Amino acid sequence: MNPGEPVMSARDNILARIRTALGRNEPLDAQQSADMRTKLRMHPRGPQPDMSWDLLERFRERCTILSTTVDEAVNLGEVPAAVARYLSERQLPVAGACWPEFGALPWSPAGLGIEARAVTGDDRLGITGTFCAVAETGTLMLLSGPDTHPATSLLPETHIAIVPVSRLVRSMEDGWDLLRREKERLPRQVAFVSGPSRTADIELTLVLGIHGPTRVHVVLVGD
Amino acid sequence: MELRARSFRQRAAESLANPHLRKALSNLRSRMVVGRVASVGELDNFEDIREAARQVRDNALEHLDFLLEEFERNASARGARVHWAETSEDMNRIVLEIARAAGVRKAIKSKSMLGEESGLNKYLQAGGVEVRETDLGEYIIEQSGDTPSHIIAPAIHRTKDEVADLFEQRHGRARKTDISELTREAREMLRPHFLTADMGITGANFLVAETGTTMIVTNEGNGRMSTTMPRVHVAIAGIEKVLPTLEDVSFILRLLTRSATAQSISNYLSFTTGPKQAGDTDGPEEFHIVIVDSGRTRVLGSELREALRCIRCGACMNHCPVYQNVGGHPYGWVYPGPIGSVLTPAYAGVENALDLPHAATMCNQCGVVCPVKIPLPDLMRKLRERQFERDLRPWSERTGLKLWAWAATRPAVYAALTRIAARVGRAMGGRDGAIRSLPGGAGAWTAQRDMPAPAGRTFRELYAARKRG
Ligand code: SF4
Numbered sequence A: 001m002n003p004g005e006p007v008m009s010a011r012d013n014i015l016a017r018i019r020t021a022l023g024r025n026e027p028l029d030a031q032q033s034a035d036m037r038t039k040l041r042m043h044p045r046g047p048q049p050d051m052s053w054d055l056l057e058r059f060r061e062r063c064t065i066l067s068t069t070v071d072e073a074v075n076l077g078e079v080p081a082a083v084a085r086y087l088s089e090r091q092l093p094v095a096g097a098c099w100p101e102f103g104a105l106p107w108s109p110a111g112l113g114i115e116a117r118a119v120t121g122d123d124r125l126g127i128t129g130t131f132c133a134v135a136e137t138g139t140l141m142l143l144s145g146p147d148t149h150p151a152t153s154l155l156p157e158t159h160i161a162i163v164p165v166s167r168l169v170r171s172m173e174d175g176w177d178l179l180r181r182e183k184e185r186l187p188r189q190v191a192f193v194s195g196p197s198r199t200a201d202i203e204l205t206l207v208l209g210i211h212g213p214t215r216v217h218v219v220l221v222g223d
Numbered sequence B: 001m002e003l004r005a006r007s008f009r010q011r012a013a014e015s016l017a018n019p020h021l022r023k024a025l026s027n028l029r030s031r032m033v034v035g036r037v038a039s040v041g042e043l044d045n046f047e048d049i050r051e052a053a054r055q056v057r058d059n060a061l062e063h064l065d066f067l068l069e070e071f072e073r074n075a076s077a078r079g080a081r082v083h084w085a086e087t088s089e090d091m092n093r094i095v096l097e098i099a100r101a102a103g104v105r106k107a108i109k110s111k112s113m114l115g116e117e118s119g120l121n122k123y124l125q126a127g128g129v130e131v132r133e134t135d136l137g138e139y140i141i142e143q144s145g146d147t148p149s150h151i152i153a154p155a156i157h158r159t160k161d162e163v164a165d166l167f168e169q170r171h172g173r174a175r176k177t178d179i180s181e182l183t184r185e186a187r188e189m190l191r192p193h194f195l196t197a198d199m200g201i202t203g204a205n206f207l208v209a210e211t212g213t214t215m216i217v218t219n220e221g222n223g224r225m226s227t228t229m230p231r232v233h234v235a236i237a238g239i240e241k242v243l244p245t246l247e248d249v250s251f252i253l254r255l256l257t258r259s260a261t262a263q264s265i266s267n268y269l270s271f272t273t274g275p276k277q278a279g280d281t282d283g284p285e286e287f288h289i290v291i292v293d294s295g296r297t298r299v300l301g302s303e304l305r306e307a308l309r310c311i312r313c314g315a316c317m318n319h320c321p322v323y324q325n326v327g328g329h330p331y332g333w334v335y336p337g338p339i340g341s342v343l344t345p346a347y348a349g350v351e352n353a354l355d356l357p358h359a360a361t362m363c364n365q366c367g368v369v370c371p372v373k374i375p376l377p378d379l380m381r382k383l384r385e386r387q388f389e390r391d392l393r394p395w396s397e398r399t400g401l402k403l404w405a406w407a408a409t410r411p412a413v414y415a416a417l418t419r420i421a422a423r424v425g426r427a428m429g430g431r432d433g434a435i436r437s438l439p440g441g442a443g444a445w446t447a448q449r450d451m452p453a454p455a456g457r458t459f460r461e462l463y464a465a466r467k468r469g
Helices: A012-023 A029-042 A054-065 A078-090 A174-184 B006-018 B019-041 B047-063 B066-077 B088-101 B115-120 B120-125 B136-144 B160-171 B179-196 B222-228 B246-261 B296-300 B307-308 B321-326 B337-348 B365-369 B376-389 B394-408 B409-426 B442-444 B459-468
Strands: A070-071 A093-096 A113-116 A125-130 A133-136 A138-142 A158-164 A187-194 A215-222 B079-086 B106-109 B131-132 B199-202 B205-207 B213-218 B232-236 B268-271 B286-292
Touching: A012 B066, A012 B079, A012 B296, A029 B066, A054 A070, A054 A174, A070 A078, A078 A158, A078 A215, A133 A174, A138 A174, A138 A215, A138 B160, A174 A187, A174 B246, A187 B222, B006 B321, B006 B337, B019 B246, B047 B066, B047 B246, B047 B307, B066 B079, B066 B286, B079 B088, B088 B115, B088 B120, B088 B199, B088 B232, B088 B286, B088 B376, B106 B179, B106 B222, B115 B232, B120 B131, B131 B136, B136 B160, B136 B179, B160 B179, B179 B222, B199 B222, B205 B246, B213 B222, B213 B232, B213 B246, B222 B232, B222 B268, B246 B268, B296 B337, B307 B337, B321 B337, B337 B365, B337 B376, B365 B376
Parallel strands: A070 A215, A093 A113, A093 A125, A125 A158, A158 A215, B079 B286, B106 B131, B106 B199, B199 B232, B232 B286
Antiparallel strands: A133 A138, A138 A187, A187 B268, B205 B213, B213 B268
């Protein structure tokens, strides 16, 4: 290399090769870039499948297909009783951690030892809310944040999600729109969770519960 | 991963003779092929979505430089560190440097095909970083010192009895034979690693330009773990993975999960933007993204560009009659099946994978199921032409084709030769009309298959007879 010659970085080399391969040797000009950015900001949707179904019915149906169990509570105050019912029917541990927003629910009167804190590797039960839930696929849309710890829905064997019926949306695309309306920016992580973790890596045979929860239970609140 | 694509024929023959493998592969048809039909059927406008996906992927490739720069800008603005690697060796080096600078002793890894391409695990291990694969299939592969044979189900060639033996030996626990017990044991063995690793390494199914987001799809939850628990996260991604918006990813996912595993959606879709933020309890302090070329720009500028649309669903291999019979190992590198027959020669050089573009029946099942409409048989044909142009085909085949071309342009000669061939062929056939063994160089063709014997008369003769009435 001759002195004074600019040092090409890997980045420059790759971008230059891309441009050569595309047969234009130049970056997009200012106008083209501005047009592209405008298009990106409009985030047009791809073709949507038929979504003429009833929101709540569809959500329940898809949850069942995913092996997520569903229960109902008329209001938040009734949630601990519904949770207690679920746990005792399956003889599951009644202690665990929940997101801070649910810390004040009457857990102990329902016979449960639920603390508002981050989970540890030893917790067997995690209780969360959700940003919204996608009816098309029976999916929880969880945002990471100081009060919405991602590990609560990930480490314990049992994950219970409290889902207000008013937070059901049709599609993942509707979820993104809602996020843009209500939050200033994307959280560190958006996790779309659809049922208990699963694998079919041995003989293509489906098994529930590998690294994430073995059970996911949804308590729908309100109507 | 070491390239062994030169020995396709020999390894395919070994595979065909392996009864364990035949048993393991027998599930493909019943589970993957049948399941996909039902799953795709849920979408009333599957073909429209497929066509749109093709266009969005093509358009992204057409604007690849712009989208990557946009991605870099937006990811950096959120505190991610973006690195660029021209080769897979460079990528390995960058990841090791990140690990060293952060004092990483142990890394957990979520399945990455790019990591397989570059042999990342071996490299890191040689550099003093312990690496643990966490996808169950990859874990089985790692523990047995094997290589993956499918891009979605890496250990599809292993039977549960083989896994039972392996776990008993590696874990030192009582032998389990039930698949859910084996899975449970893997969960118990891997959980401590998730909680103690310093670094998580993942691939990326897509990069989102508008938001600087990397996203991964998993069913097991290991992807979410790897991006949430350790204090450093490194995502490695090929340049072709970038899409403009979250909406683009969302609608293409409707095709990806159905084509891959016949699911309407996979369990965990993790969209990650930047490292841990103020007040977060979980998430890495450092988030690095390595954008890798490693042969992709060469493909972009070639007649094989369409292969870069691939979203790694695996449907083409699930539906390939060759793959269904020989499995993934004979293909000799990271990508088996039809997409491997294109990508391996495209990335590693045509001369290093001579048999692959011929490892197909040209039935076009792969082209029909590919969610982004990659014309795989056409691309294989183009590779064959390249081989021929570069005189890479064996002498006998080239001479044969030249002789055929000579005869075919001389109708009388052609008619005479085919007449003889049809008679001889008929005489060679058994009672069931199958030729068990062809003479000379063609013998290799019948070593694993039968050839239907010709009827004894040529089309020309039959046609002439009919015209005579
Ligand atoms: S080529 Fe098509 S079918 Fe094959 S893995 Fe890629 S996207 Fe899937």
